Amino acid sequence: MDSVLKTHFKRVEVALASLIDSIAKFNPNPIHARDLVAANAELDKGLQQRKNREVTVHQLNYARIISLRNTSKALDNQIRDSLEQLAVVRKEVASTPATKPPPVSSVNSVSYIELLDYARRISKFTSPPSYRDPITSEEIIDKVTISKTSNDVSKLVKGIDEQPNNLLESTNGQHQRLPSVQKKIEGEAIVSTDAAPTSQISIINNNNIWFEYLNPRSDKPWTPWPYEETIRRGALASIQVLINQGIDPATFDPEKGAELEAERKRLMDEEDQHREEQKHQNEAQRKLQRSSNMRSL
Numbered sequence: 001m002d003s004v005l006k007t008h009f010k011r012v013e014v015a016l017a018s019l020i021d022s023i024a025k026f027n028p029n030p031i032h033a034r035d036l037v038a039a040n041a042e043l044d045k046g047l048q049q050r051k052n053r054e055v056t057v058h059q060l061n062y063a064r065i066i067s068l069r070n071t072s073k074a075l076d077n078q079i080r081d082s083l084e085q086l087a088v089v090r091k092e093v094a095s096t097p098a099t100k101p102p103p104v105s106s107v108n109s110v111s112y113i114e115l116l117d118y119a120r121r122i123s124k125f126t127s128p129p130s131y132r133d134p135i136t137s138e139e140i141i142d143k144v145t146i147s148k149t150s151n152d153v154s155k156l157v158k159g160i161d162e163q164p165n166n167l168l169e170s171t172n173g174q175h176q177r178l179p180s181v182q183k184k185i186e187g188e189a190i191v192s193t194d195a196a197p198t199s200q201i202s203i204i205n206n207n208n209i210w211f212e213y214l215n216p217r218s219d220k221p222w223t224p225w226p227y228e229e230t231i232r233r234g235a236l237a238s239i240q241v242l243i244n245q246g247i248d249p250a251t252f253d254p255e256k257g258a259e260l261e262a263e264r265k266r267l268m269d270e271e272d273q274h275r276e277e278q279k280h281q282n283e284a285q286r287k288l289q290r291s292s293n294m295r296s297l
Contacts, residue, residue: 005050008043015039232271238264 015036022029231237241264242249252260 005043005046008039008046011039012036012043232268237268241267 015032015038019028019032019036022032226234238260239249241260242252245263
């Protein structure tokens, strides 16, 4: 804008100088007068535009100042309210009566470090009060056999003692049982020994039933991490399905859980089917290899 005004001023100066020169030479020319009038009009127009532009900038600046004043006033009010609330809270905290915690009884106080050290030292030498060592099958067979045999032999000896004296022979003043009686005793013992496994089987079955009831996962090896089947049945599998589909689990709609569950079951069925097919293929390969080995032999 300033360069435009400078151009207008320069034009006015040139037109005015030309008019003065023509008058000084006693040869006035109306053309120089018209050029001066036109240059003056252009200068007036440029000054008016600059004035309007300055007014516009001034108005904008004034509006900006008013807006900043309002913002400053609102922030001052907010700071004042915050200070008032802080003063009220501080007054309430100061007026709250202090209470003393109940004294801690030190009769049975034990440091956790001492407790852990004690547990570490005795853990491998102790067991729960209800713990009992499992009875092996050999011990069961021995106990049942000895008990049954002793009962049968005692009954048989008692019956023999009640027999007439002609069943006994006297040798050197001592009574001895006849060989037939001795064979009978041995036969009874053998029979009782053969009958022992029935009781042994029933006892083992009862122990197995109780053991399975108390520890249903005894037939599975223990690992500190979940099995693959457990993970595939849980929420981790559902989250993995969402990730595979390009869905963010944090923004997933829970109402679509049925569709997700159906998709997860479908994937599980496909994986199970693929695993079964792989198993059958491996079995067929093993059979084929076994048959080829038999043929080579």
